Amino acid sequence: MDKNLQEVSDFIQQEPNISPEVKEAMLKSLKDVDKELQILSFKLDRTEKVKRTTAILLEETIEELEHKRVAVEEALAELKSAQAQLVQQEKLASLGQLTAGIAHEIKNPLNFVNNFSELSKELIEEVFEELEKLDSSETKQDIIDILTDVQNNLTKVHEHGSRADSIVKSMLLHSRGSTGKxxxxxxxxxxxxxxxxxxxxxxxxxxxxxxxxxxxxxxxxxxxxxxxxxxxxxxxxxxxxxxxxxxxxxxxxxxxxxxxxxxxxxxxxxxxxxxxxxxxxxxxxxxxxxxxxxxxxxxxxxxxxxxxxxxxxxxxxxxxxxxxxxxxxxxxxxxxxxxxxxxx
Missing domain, CATH: 3.30.565.10 (Histidine kinase-like ATPase, C-terminal domain)
Incomplete structure (x- = not known):
């Protein structure tokens, strides 16, 4: 019996002024109260245990959800990165095809420019050699001056043609894209x-x-x-x-x-x-x-x-x-x- 109820029960039993019938009724009531208190105590204890168990489960669930949230965020970041790479690769492939077509179209006439400018310079050198065999004159000097200007111009043409050729080669290299894995x-x-x-x-x-x-x-x-x-x-x-x-x-x-x-x-x-x-x-x-x-x-x-x-x-x-x-x-x-x- 509950300690406090036990004290009340002892007092009732020792009290001479209370009739036996009343004592019996009061003690019976105390026993009923004690029984109810025990039931309530048991329920309260069980409720506390359920509460603690629920709290532990809730904490574990929150922790698990946090891990899953982090995993989803990492997966999403990887997906976005992979998507960005795919988009970039598609752009490079499309740009590469366009660039390759343009570069090939430019390269053929460019080869003619470079080759014929080089050939023309060689022909002018031969003309200079032939002019050396002629007697000096004002006309000869004028021809030499004109040919020198033409030769210098051809040198510039070949120089910039070579740069254009270098750009075209770089464009082709740029357009080639990745061939490996x-x-x-x-x-x-x-x-x-x-x-x-x-x-x-x-x-x-x-x-x-x-x-x-x-x-x-x-x-x-x-x-x-x-x-x-x-x-x-x-x-x-x-x-x-x-x-x-x-x-x-x-x-x-x-x-x-x-x-x-x-x-x-x-x-x-x-x-x-x-x-x-x-x-x-x-x-x-x-x-x-x-x-x-x-x-x-x-x-x-x-x-x-x-x-x-x-x-x-x-x-x-x-x-x-x-x-x-x-x-x-x-x-x-x-x-x-x-x-x-x-x-x-």
């Missing part, structure tokens, strides 16, 4: 191999310079899903642009203190792999930073650049699910940063 590629190996290849190619070229290559490769960089033959062009284009920027600064610096340096760095982030190529060249003026990834935009003089290298690079990076950003300070250098998706 993405595979797991070790980032450090790819970066080191093609940076070194670009360096030796530059050293064997017409305008070699000494460059300190500073490789800072994260051993945990790991692998990324890339089309190897396409992404090798990305590394070559970025590194060759860095060499050009440092060569130009070297040519404009006369104090002998400037030492070209290219830092190549890889880093494994939480969900991406980051590659950076930092040079100490001339940098990019603020007014053209937004244009350098546009097709046919170039800061190189004469016939040296087509303006497609960085545009191709940007398209390839996007088609491989990556991001390309450029940071630069005029007079101090530039840094090209690539962020690639880690394989699942």
């Amino acid at each position: 993405a595979s797991s590629v070790r980032i450090n190996d790819l970066v080191k191999e093609f940076t070194t290849l670009a360096f030796h190619g530059m050293r064997a070229g017409k305008y070699p310079i000494n460059v300190n290559l500073d490789f800072q490769l994260d051993e945990n960089a790991g692998e990324a899903n890339l089309v190897m033959e396409d992404f090798s062009r990305v590394v070559l284009n970025i590194v060759n642009n860095a060499f050009d920027a440092m060569r130009e600064k070297l040519n404009t610096t006369n104090n002998g203190e400037y030492l070209p340096r290219l830092q190549i760095k890889t880093q494994r982030l939480e969900d991406k792999i980051e590659l950076s190529f930092q040079d100490n060249g001339l940098g990019i003026p603020d007014e053209i930073k937004d244009k350098i990834l546009q097709p046919f935009f170039t800061t190189k003089k004469g016939t040296e650049g087509t303006g497609l290298g960085l545009s191709i690079t940007h398209d390839i990076v996007k088609a491989n699910g990556g991001e390309l950003t450029v940071e630069s300070e005029e007079g101090k250098g530039s840094i090209f940063i690539l962020k690639l998706q880690k394989p699942n």
